[in-house]
C-alpha cells in the first residue's frame with residue numbers, strides 16, 4: 379500500500395477528481411445492494427403467497443431505477459478515475475523525458491537506451507495502473523465489501539454476519555505475506571525487462587553489422603538466453619500471483635459453508651426468514667468480487683510500487699554538470715581560452731587529457747589532429763560541457779563556461795559530430811532543426827555553403843524528401859554535409875567540425891572550407907580531422923597524442939618541425955596523388 383503514500387503528491391493535486399470518482403463509485407455500490415434485498419423480499423412474499431402483480435411491478439420499477447443509477451455512476455467513476463490515471467501518465471512521462479534531456483554524458487554512459495526505454499514505457503504503465511485500476515479496485519473492494527457487510531447486518535442478522543465473515547482475516551494475512559514476495563519479484567522482473575529491451579534495441583540497431591559478420595545465430599542464441607532468464611523471473615511472479623486466487627476461493631468456500639450451516643440453523647429456529655437467508659447468500663455472492671479483487675490489487679500495487687521506485691531512482695540522478703552562477707541564456711562570444719591540466723572519464727583511471735593549453739582569438743581557426751583515440755574529440759567534449767569535472771578552466775570571452783548556463787554555452791556553438799544523426803522528418807527541417815523559423819532561402823544558403831544543395835535537388839521531393847529512419851538513406855558524405863548545414867544555420871560564434879569532412883572528397887572539402895572561411899570571417903572554427911588538408915589553413919594546429927599536445931604551430935611551422943605532422947602530410951600527399959583522396963586518408 380506504500381505506493382498510495384508515495385503517490386500522495388499526485389492524489390493531493392487531483393483530490394477533486396478522485397473524490398468525485400469515489401462518490402460515483404459509492405453510488406454504484408449502493409445501487410448494487412438493491413437487487414439481493416429485492417430478491418429476498420419477493421421470495422418472502424412468494425412464500426407467504428402475498429405477491430400481487432402491483433407489488434411485483436413496483437419492486438421491478440425499483441430495480442430499474444437502481445440499474446439506471448448504477449449505469450450513470452459507472453460512467454461517472456470511469457471518467458474520473460481513468461482520467462486521473464491518464465493525467466498521472468502525462469505528468470510522469472513529461473518529468474522523465476525532461477529529465478533525460480537535462481542529463482549529461484555520464485548518465486547516458488551509465489544507462490543504456492533500452493533500459494531508459496523500459497523505464498519510459500513498462501514502468502510508467504505500471505505506475506499509471508496504480509492511479510487507475512489500483513485506486514478503483516482498492517476503493518471499490520472497500521466500498522462494495524463495506525456496504526455489503528452493513529446491508530448484511532441491517533437486513534439479515536448480525537450473528538450470521540459475524541460468524542460467516544470469520545475466515546476473512548486469513549485474506550489479510552495472505553495479502554501481506556504474498557505482497558512482500560511479489561514486490562521483490564516484480565523489481566527483478568522489471569529489471570529483466572530492461573535487459574531484454576537493451577538487447578533488442580542493440581540488435582535491431584546493429585542488424586547490418588550482425589548480418590555482415592554472419593553472427594545471426596550467435597545473436598539469436600544470445601537473445602534466447604536473455605529471454606529465458608526473463609521468463610524464469612516472470613514465472614516466479616506468476617507463481618506467487620497465482621497463489622492468491624486458490625486461497626481466496628478457499629476462504630469464499632468456507633464462508634458459504636458457514637452461512638449454509640449456521641444460516642440454516644437460524645431459519646429452522648425462526649431467528650431469520652428463508653428470504654433473509656436467500657438475501658444473505660446473494661450478499662456473499664456480492665462479496666466474491668471484492669475478495670478476488672484484493673489479489674488483483676496486490677498485483678497492480680506491487681508492480682506499480684517496484685516500478686515507481688525504479689523511475690524515482692532515475693529521476694533522483696543529478697547531472698554532474700556544474701550549476702551555473704548566472705541565469706542568462708545569451709550565447710557566449712569572444713576569445714576562447716582553453717586551459718585544461720587534467721581530465722579522466724568517469725570510472726576510468728587513465729588521464730584522457732593532460733596539459734591541453736591553447737588560446738584562440740575570435741575569428742581564428744584551430745586544427746586538431748593526431749592518431750585515432752588520441753583525445754581530439756575529448757577536447758571538444760569539455761568545450762561542449764559533456765563533462766565538467768576536469769582540472770583547469772575554459773573561458774569564452776573571459777567567462778568561465780562552468781559559471782554560465784548550459785544554454786548560453788551551447789547557444790554559441792555549432793557542432794558537427796563524428797556520428798551524424800538525422801531526424802525522421804524532411805531535409806528542410808533537419809537543416810533548420812535548431813532554428814525552425816528560418817526561411818527556405820536561408821536553408822538553401824546553408825545547404826549551398828556545405829555543398830549539399832545540388833544533391834538535394836536531385837532527390838525526388840528535393841527539400842521535402844523524408845530522411846532518417848523512415849526516409850531515404852543518405853550516403854555518409856551527404857549526411858556529413860547536411861549536418862554541417864544544420865550547424866551553420868544558427869550562425870554560431872564557434873563552429874566545431876569533428877572529423878566532419880572525412881567522407882567527402884578532397885575537392886568538395888576545399889569548396890566547403892573556402893566558403894566557410896569567407897562566410898565566417900569574424901567567427902571561430904575548430905576542425906578535428908584525420909585528413910591534414912582539412913586543417914592546413916588553420917591559424918594553429920595541435921597534434922594530439924595520448925591526450926597531450928605533442929606538436930603545435932601552423933602548417934608551415936609543423937612542416938619545418940619535421941615531426942609526426944610533416945611525415946603524415948607527405949604520406950597523405952602521395953596517397954592523394956595516387957588517387958586515394960576521395961576516401962580520405964587515415965592518420966592511425
Ligand SMILES: Nc1ncnc2c1ncn2[C@@H]1O[C@H](COP(=O)(O)OP(=O)(O)OP(=O)(O)O)[C@@H](O)[C@H]1O
Nearest residue numbers: 487723724726730749750751752753754755756757
Ligand atoms: N566515454 C568514455 N569513457 C571512457 N573512455 C573514453 C570515452 N570516450 C573516449 N574515451 C577514450 O578516450 C580516449 C580519447 O578518445 P577520443 O574520442 O577523444 O579520441 P579521438 O582522438 O577523437 O579519436 P578519433 O580520431 O578516433 O575520433 C580514447 O582512448 C577513448 O577510448
